[in-house]
Amino acid sequence: MKEKKSSIEKHTVTCPHCGKKALDHMTSCPHCKRELKSAYYDTANMDSPQRRKLRVIILAISLLAVAAIIVLKSVL
Ligand SMILES: [Zn+2]
Numbered sequence: 001m002k003e004k005k006s007s008i009e010k011h012t013v014t015c016p017h018c019g020k021k022a023l024d025h026m027t028s029c030p031h032c033k034r035e036l037k038s039a040y041y042d043t044a045n046m047d048s049p050q051r052r053k054l055r056v057i058i059l060a061i062s063l064l065a066v067a068a069i070i071v072l073k074s075v076l
Contacts, residue, residue, distance in 0.1 A: 012024060017032050017034040
């Protein structure tokens with residue numbers, strides 16, 4: 001097995017504007033100075049498991065509230 005990528009290579013992205021290499025934590029290309037939207041930020045913005053759990057709980061509570069309203073309306 002010969003799979004030894006350098007650490008720098010692993011953290012580079014190709015600029016969509018000029019096609020040159022830029023580091024993936026950069027928000028703008030060092031070559032053409034245009035905005036970079038890197039995968040680094042996409043993963044950083046991903047929901048944490050706790051956040052997802054909280055969202056599920058909120059969704060369940062709101063569903064219960066809607067169900068309660070429907071039941072109350074049919075009773076009244
Ligand atoms: Zn560029």
